[in-house]
Amino acid sequence: MAVRTEPFVLNMGPVHPSTHGVFRMRVTLDGEVVVDIEPIFGYLHRGIEKLAEQRTYTGIIPLTDRLDYISSMSNNFAYCLAVEKLAGIKVPERAEYIRVIIAELQRVAALLIAVGAFLNDCGAFFTPFLYMFRERERIVDLFEMVSGQRLTYNYMRVGGVSQDLPDEFMPALRKFMNMMPRFMAEYDRLLVQNEILIARAKGVGILTGEQAINCSASGPVLRASGVKWDIRKADPYSIYDRFDFAIPTQTTGDCYDRYRQRVEETRQSLHIIRQAMEQIPSGPVRAELPQLIRPPAGEAYAHIEAPKGELGFYLVSDNSIAPYRCHIRPPSLINLTALRDMVRGWKIADLIIIFGSIDITVGEIDR
Amino acid sequence: MATIELNIYNLVNFQSIPPDWPGGFWWHWLFFTVVIIGFVLTMVMGVIYIERRGMARMQSRLGPNRTGPFGLLQPVADAIKVLLKENIVPDAADKLIHWLAPVVAFAPALMIFAVVPFGNGVLLADLNVGILYVVAISSVSTVGIFMAGWGSSNKYSLLGAMRNVAAVVSYEIPLVLAIVGVVLISGSLSLNQMVVAQDVPFILLQPLGFLLFFAAGCAEINRSPFDLMEADSEIVAGFHTEYSGMKFAMFYLVEYAEAVAISAIIATLFLGGWRGPILPPWLWFVVKVIIVFFAMVWTRTTLPRIRIDQLMAFAWKFLFPMSLFNLFITALQVLAGWPTELVWAMIIVNFAVMAILVLVWSKLFFKLGRGRIEV
Numbered sequence: 001m002a003v004r005t006e007p008f009v010l011n012m013g014p015v016h017p018s019t020h021g022v023f024r025m026r027v028t029l030d031g032e033v034v035v036d037i038e039p040i041f042g043y044l045h046r047g048i049e050k051l052a053e054q055r056t057y058t059g060i061i062p063l064t065d066r067l068d069y070i071s072s073m074s075n076n077f078a079y080c081l082a083v084e085k086l087a088g089i090k091v092p093e094r095a096e097y098i099r100v101i102i103a104e105l106q107r108v109a110a111l112l113i114a115v116g117a118f119l120n121d122c123g124a125f126f127t128p129f130l131y132m133f134r135e136r137e138r139i140v141d142l143f144e145m146v147s148g149q150r151l152t153y154n155y156m157r158v159g160g161v162s163q164d165l166p167d168e169f170m171p172a173l174r175k176f177m178n179m180m181p182r183f184m185a186e187y188d189r190l191l192v193q194n195e196i197l198i199a200r201a202k203g204v205g206i207l208t209g210e211q212a213i214n215c216s217a218s219g220p221v222l223r224a225s226g227v228k229w230d231i232r233k234a235d236p237y238s239i240y241d242r243f244d245f246a247i248p249t250q251t252t253g254d255c256y257d258r259y260r261q262r263v264e265e266t267r268q269s270l271h272i273i274r275q276a277m278e279q280i281p282s283g284p285v286r287a288e289l290p291q292l293i294r295p296p297a298g299e300a301y302a303h304i305e306a307p308k309g310e311l312g313f314y315l316v317s318d319n320s321i322a323p324y325r326c327h328i329r330p331p332s333l334i335n336l337t338a339l340r341d342m343v344r345g346w347k348i349a350d351l352i353i354i355f356g357s358i359d360i361t362v363g364e365i366d367r
Numbered sequence: 368m369a370t371i372e373l374n375i376y377n378l379v380n381f382q383s384i385p386p387d388w389p390g391g392f393w394w395h396w397l398f399f400t401v402v403i404i405g406f407v408l409t410m411v412m413g414v415i416y417i418e419r420r421g422m423a424r425m426q427s428r429l430g431p432n433r434t435g436p437f438g439l440l441q442p443v444a445d446a447i448k449v450l451l452k453e454n455i456v457p458d459a460a461d462k463l464i465h466w467l468a469p470v471v472a473f474a475p476a477l478m479i480f481a482v483v484p485f486g487n488g489v490l491l492a493d494l495n496v497g498i499l500y501v502v503a504i505s506s507v508s509t510v511g512i513f514m515a516g517w518g519s520s521n522k523y524s525l526l527g528a529m530r531n532v533a534a535v536v537s538y539e540i541p542l543v544l545a546i547v548g549v550v551l552i553s554g555s556l557s558l559n560q561m562v563v564a565q566d567v568p569f570i571l572l573q574p575l576g577f578l579l580f581f582a583a584g585c586a587e588i589n590r591s592p593f594d595l596m597e598a599d600s601e602i603v604a605g606f607h608t609e610y611s612g613m614k615f616a617m618f619y620l621v622e623y624a625e626a627v628a629i630s631a632i633i634a635t636l637f638l639g640g641w642r643g644p645i646l647p648p649w650l651w652f653v654v655k656v657i658i659v660f661f662a663m664v665w666t667r668t669t670l671p672r673i674r675i676d677q678l679m680a681f682a683w684k685f686l687f688p689m690s691l692f693n694l695f696i697t698a699l700q701v702l703a704g705w706p707t708e709l710v711w712a713m714i715i716v717n718f719a720v721m722a723i724l725v726l727v728w729s730k731l732f733f734k735l736g737r738g739r740i741e742v
Contacts, residue, residue: 010522010526016603017603018601032526032675122671122672123591123594123595123672124669124671124672125668130427131426131427134427194670194671196672196673199673199674200671347674347675347676348526348601348602349595349601349674349675352601
């Protein structure tokens with residue numbers, strides 16, 4: 001018997017437990033099945049790009065902290081690279097290594113949150129989330145040592161980092177690095193073979209490699225679809241060409257693959273940190289620069305592989321102390337454009353986990 | 368009873384009013400009504416505390432520990448908070464239904480305890496159709512929940528309520544079929560008689576029945592991993608999204624009172640109810656209820672939630688056939704007249720049967736496509 005049904009519109013958000021901030025979706029539903037969605041954002045708009053035009057080049061760094069507040073260090077890093085490219089500044093060796101260590105630690109922390117939040121969306125009642133937070137806490141402790149902050153670090157500077165690593169940092173990092181493989185194994189034991197997780201996530205929300213490229217997705221979302229593209233290898237910045245690491249990829253591009261991809265990337269990050277810890281030289285951590293940086297007129301685009309994907313800063317200078325234009329390419333926003341294709345035909349519960357598996361931060365989408 | 372007379376007097380005719388109770392029928396009734404309400408409310412507070420502390424421990428947190436010694440007064444503080452909160456009713460709500468829903472949902476959870484024995488013959492009404500009464504009464508909560516979903520005129524609420532009805536209708540069947548196995552062995556529908564018959568706890572004689580009942584019971588009362596009627600990450604709070612203040616507290620109470628009720632039924636049917644050495648019967652009963660509830664807390668912290676179509680598939684493709692098998696095998700054993708002195712053999716046989724059935728059928732379940740059904 002065919003029952004005649006009528007689609008209805010459900011307004012999900014801006015305040016909803018699993019929209020990862022203030023994000024709103026207008027979902028058209030046929031019973032439980034998602035017919036169409038329309039993402040609406042802008043609830044967290046702070047005008048960071050415009051604010052940047054009135055600030056000095058150093059003064060913009062705290063603003064970048066507020067973009068993807070889960071990975072502030074990566075934002076600092078990308079911005080500083082852009083200014084250095086614009087002004088042609090050479091960064092001291094030690095600072096480069098510190099930056100890499102910090103950025104990779106930040107990647108681990110951000111991916112842990114991504115995985116935890118994804119599992120939370122799957123309905124595991126906060127247990128994985130809090131387990132992941134337990135390890136993130138250790139990383140945040142390390143960041144607190146170097147920068148004094150626990151969320152918006154404001155640590156990196158144009159031409160280096162704000163201060164050298166404190167003496168207790170390296171032993172603490174070594175301790176963390178020794179513990180981490182055990183924790184990773186623990187997560188795998190709990191989750192990889194979990195029947196319900198597999199039933200929920202495998203084959204759900206498939207994004208093919210072609211689709212991913214067409215909507216310029218990047219980061220784990222792209223690589224989970226089987227495209228081997230990582231800016232650390234494709235366009236090496238900083239000193240990433242000195243490290244030996246692999247680019248893990250998955251095949252199908254479903255939610256489960258995106259989860260696996262993040263776990264694998266965490267492993268590679270730990271591998272990079274280990275190499276950097278061995279190679280790190282001593283020396284200055286900041287280039288000799290004037291108080292106010294006045295880059296020559298021109299433009300520069302620098303991009304890094306942030307935890308969520310390609311994070312780019314496009315700066316235009318008119319030889320003043322503030323940029324003429326600062327454009328940010330946020331990976332969350334671009335990855336989100338794939339959402340509509342991924343969720344159509346799936347159920348509400350799937351919509352939530354597909355959305356969770358893209359891993360967005362609204363601070364970055366709305367800027 | 369030789370002849371079955373179907374009149375209302377027979378249904379409420381107590382087979383065993385303990386002779387040492389002071390007074391007659393009405394005193395008995397009054398005493399137990401007060402005891403049951405007190406017991407359920409105390410247990411609800413207790414299990415909320417256990418759940419919050421237990422969950423916190425499993426999630427490497429501390430949980431409530433500020434209110435009173437070890438945070439024991441946290442449920443009291445919560446109760447005071449919700450009592451003082453404003454009661455908000457949406458403009459578009461169906462006022463009467465919205466108001467009535469928490470009551471309709473809450474009453475059955477209390478009524479179940481009318482037939483649950485706290486000791487030998489210590490119960491409000493030793494109905495000779497006790498377990499049938501439990502099954503019938505526990506379904507009434509669904510009506511209350513659907514009323515809440517419909518009456519709040521909120522789309523999340525309606526989705527949650529629809530899911531709840533779908534789940535309860537499906538899970539009633541394996542639930543009842545799992546009970547039938549116990550009924551066959553004990554030879555009675557009265558809960559007290561079932562406990563009396565449990566020289567060996569039925570969890571040993573009916574391991575498969577226990578698993579089925581536990582899974583179906585969890586689904587029936589919206590415990591994780593079947594908690595998708597109030598899936599907080601999907602549909603905010605499901606059917607009670609639009610409730611606040613004391614009405615919300617009623618639903619909160621329903622949730623835990625039902626959890627206590629289903630734990631009590633499991634303890635009675637499968638774990639030997641009030642029977643046990645040394646400790647007084649009622650204490651044994653409480654301990655067993657808490658053990659069962661703790662198992663539910665454990666699953667809640669461990670497992671992700673399943674999807675609505677998987678929920679249905681799990682009921683119809685897995686639990687339903689399994690419960691039929693279980694019933695068939697139990698019926699054969701009872702019909703063949705398994706000798707009482709060979710109970711230990713029956714335990715081994717039944718555990719083996721359970722292991723084989725679960726393994727084989729879960730393999731088949733994957734072949735059938737693990738919940739890919741069209742709804």
